[in-house]
Amino acid sequence: MQLTLHTDYALRVLIYLAQKDSELATISEITDFYRISRNHLVKVVHHLAQEDFIHTTRGKHGGMRLARAAELISIGQVVRRMEPSFDLVECFSNDNRPCTVIPICALKGVLQRAVSEFLALLDQFTVADAVVQNQTTEQIFATSQLRNTNSTKNKN
DSSP states (O other): OOOOHHHHHHHHHHHHHHHTTTSOBOHHHHHHHHTOOHHHHHHHHHHHHHTTSEEEEOSTTOEEEESSOGGGOBHHHHHHHHOSOOOOSGGGOTTSOOOTTGGGOOHHHHHHHHHHHHHHHHHTOBTGGGOOOSHHHHHHHHHHHHHHHHHHHHHO
């Protein structure tokens, strides 16, 4: 099973915002930090805001922040809301033609159980659990902020 890039980026945004505490962060700041597509991140941020994981503020001094404490945001909940489906195999989807081995196949039940257990495990962790607080973390974010400051100066 592989999570979509959309979900990957959503988790990255939440981890980034967890580091910022209640400070606002911008899309440009996050795209520069992770070196990812701005267009794709805009869609991810919009979806995160729709699902009430983050709050966004428009305008010159706008940005985004977590909608609630990182300890209250379940990774399982984020994955469920960001992933379009968990159809691991063709027979999971109601849109596909019936498989010829359905009468004798137990694989679908095994895979459904695996997905359920995967999500149940993710439910046991929060965004706060996904962030290691140490000196290295502080250095990574400090270096990023310095790089962003220099990048902004060079653009002007």
